[in-house]
Amino acid sequence: MHAYVIGNVAVDETIRVEQWPLAGASIFGSHGSSDLGGKGANQAVVMARCGLTTSLVAPVGAEFRAQSIAERLATEPVECRLLRQEGRSSDFSIIFTTPDGENAIVTTTDAAENLRPEDALPAIREAQPGDLAVFQGNLSGATTEALLTEARRRGMVTAFNPSPLRPSFQDLWPLVDIAFLNAGEALALTGASGEAAAAVLHARGVRDVVLTLGADGALLSGGSAPLRVAAAPANVVDTTGAGDTFMGVALASAFLRGARLDELALIHAARASALTVSRKGTLNAFPSIEEMSAILAQL
Template identity: 30%
Template sequence: MSARASGPAGRGTPPHRAATPPAPAGPGPDRRVPAAVDAGSRSSAPSTGTETRPGGRRAARVLVVGSVNIDDAVRVPRFPGPGETLSARSADTALGGKGANQAVAAARAGADVRMVGAVGTRDGGAMLAALDADGIDTGGVARLDGTPSGRAFVFIDDAAENSIVVLPGANHAIPEAAVREACLALRPGDVVLLQNEIPAATSRLAAALAREAGAAVVWNAAPAPETAEELVPGHDLLLVNEHELMQVARLHGVTAAARSAAGTDALLHGVARATGADVICTLGAAGAAYRVGGETGLAPARRVEAVDTTAAGDTFAGYFAALAGLPLRERLRRALDAASLAVTRPGASPSIPAKAEVESLSAGPDSAASSGTARAATDALAERAGAAGPHPAQAGAEPPDRRAAAPPTVGSALPPQPNPTERNTAR
């Protein structure tokens, strides 16, 4: 693999995206049909200076407010038990963090991406250079003296499953001013992507400011919130995996209703009603279940040989956010295809595929899990959620008003990253 050249934030054209003439300004989509979930073909990024996609569609403008980590990935035959010592098969260090991974995925999908976050001064330069190499504007990423960068310790077993421990570091000290400044540049049709590796107060502030600007808010509730205080109101789309969906459901007190209903449709409906947002739940190899714009369905994923699932959810989130303007089912298919490619490669951000790879796979013959497999997975999810029961602190609670949120107040160098255009899809 060849090393990527670094450059100043927001300058130059990364190797996987071709430079194109600026597009004229135009009207964005109605705020009540947010770009994050719009099933039509309208542009989500009406701005001078953004890329124009083939066919005249403008590149989405995505603001990611989230974590930037150093990932220390260790491959083991299996996860050790208490008091057990195992020999690792290998160890690697690369750029990671849910925010950074999703920013990289959105950029490689063709979006115009800006990142807001924080890193330490000792190793932050290399982390920013890795983001710069994908054409991501890192002007909103603060470098904090005396604060270590976030770090994730990722263990991957022979079944390609992972277990992760995160040291937040600078991710828990993102300056409020950086969030406010970035949100001042938002406009209707932009997408703001949030996760749970930064303080909930920071995400709530970004969500409130984004709504004021008419931007669509996508909240990836990962890691799963443990208390109601960690919920982020005011989002238009909730992205979760199975565990995260059940946890959000319990915190909103909707699990009891889902318990008496058949299938996962009731669970998705309950969470959508409680949050006032659309919901997409990724199901691993089975694909994704969704309730978007009142439509509920299942989107199957392709069958692949998984090597490392660390960045699968982040790849899906970044691609889905970047593909605003495509019909819903096409966005789901491409985001799932991107995630399918990512799990065939080791690493977090290094595994995220380039746009051309995803388009090539999406244009090829289907090799997806059957709808029966996906349905079985969602039925099992609903059964587990019902058995878990409602969260004791939220049972019987009234659904929150998502529009009532007020802006709160937020108080070793990386190795060169691989060029995504030079990676082999099949490994």
């Protein structure tokens, strides 16, 4: 079983400022942290740290950030196909934080938005029936649809996390086997919440629906009766990447056991996400290989 995550990768730079910069002003700041993020990279690294053979297929630019992205990912157990886009910048976020804990984030999307289906198709064409194809919302709607269609044609299991939201996602559900959404995404895309939201997606063809509900845990609908799993206790420091950790671990837990998504997969995901929310950062906050191994060994 091989997982292919087709999505974005971004460099996150955090700058601490005393107050927000105003138009026309130059102000001082200090370096907060540097980390790698982007939902595609996040989910691929999480699955790979769980021990699932995982490839990340992600666009990067043709500048210095591409090199640092490749170097950082080389320290992870994930196989990378970084698709270099001439004349573009790699995606990056500038995060301003103030002493009162507020933040403001600016993210560029030139690389992810402009990935063409033909750039990523060769990676998908290596896949075997039963392999996993994982998508998020950062690629354009047209590219996501083309790649989902090819993944389905090859008999792959398709998983989709519609974040960030785009209206065109409504057309993709018939191509999706497994959907992961948070409460806001579920409401925006189905007009409903909880089991009613899952029912809307089942009616559009989605087999398994996972709704993540922050500190209220998660709901799985698809097999027999819908089931709820509580969040694991956590001292919350920074919730960035909680959803990506949850999705990556739930998928890895199930696929490593050759199982369909089940209660144990969600329990493993909740424990891993509780570690992520208790630490600052993105990849740096995710459970390590050793922590993942201990979580996945629990029954």
